[in-house]
Amino acid sequence: MSAPQLGKVFPNFEAESTVGKIDFHKYIEGSWAILFSHPADYTPVCTTELGTAAKLEPEFKKRGVKMIGLSIDSVEDHKGWIKDIQDYNSVSCFPYPLIAADRPLVSKLGMLDPDEIGKDGLALTARCVFIVGPDQKLKLSLLYPATTGRNFDEILRVIDSLQLTANKKVATPANWQSGGDCMIIPSVSNDEAAQKFPGFKTAKVPSGKAYIRTTPHPK
Known part of the structure; x- marks a missing residue:
């Protein structure tokens, strides 16, 4: 099964x-x-x-x-x-x-x-x-x-990510630890991001697409 x-x-x-x-x-x-x-x-x-x-x-x-x-x-x-x-x-x-x-x-x-x-x-x-x-x-x-x-420390790290992302419109990047910068999920518009995550940063990449947006750990 x-x-x-x-x-x-x-x-x-x-x-x-x-x-x-x-x-x-x-x-x-x-x-x-x-x-x-x-x-x-x-x-x-x-x-x-x-x-x-x-x-x-x-x-x-x-x-x-x-x-x-x-x-x-x-x-x-x-x-x-x-x-x-x-x-x-x-x-x-x-x-x-x-x-x-x-x-x-x-x-x-x-x-x-x-x-x-x-x-x-x-x-x-x-x-x-x-x-x-x-x-x-x-x-x-x-x-x-x-x-x-x-690795139970890793399991705790995963729980921190799950609990954060269940309530905030963010995702956690590779090797993220609690308190670290997060990534704004694609479904959030830039206007909404500016309200929810003032001062967020957008990475410049060769494709020119503005899809990598980071923000400090939301409280």
Whole structure:
């Protein structure tokens, strides 16, 4: 089954987790959310990833983002593994739930990695990242192979961009960091840009087309 589509309402589901049964839409109601899957509990790269995410929980919370992890492992395995995550990464608490998904659910969400096979001979969950907005629509998806751990600082950077561009008529350029200059989107006329972004700059390029317009980070 194909993965959830950008701009569409993220599929709702119910599943057991380390904090009890979760109804996804109810859990994230009115807030941003990040749902990220990992191949398996008690594996090395996943241990570093989930520990890093736990350390960065205050940064996600500051941005109003709820965090949820997911794999096909049981709640019992999740709870046992969390102790290892805390010990290895020197974190005193584990601040977000881990969902114990079943295979139909991860298939529905397009999370299976056909190249990563478990001991039972079946495909494991990939390293997926889904960022969902307060409107419950998918804003971003990322997919990593099992051998490559995710960069959670980059995920925070992406969230900063998504939240800014959801409310302002700007886009963020390559390697943008929060507070940096932004680019005015093409649908904004120069007259409107002059009102919304006084003092914006237009780059001169060989084509002569005035399509690259920059402005300081809008407040």
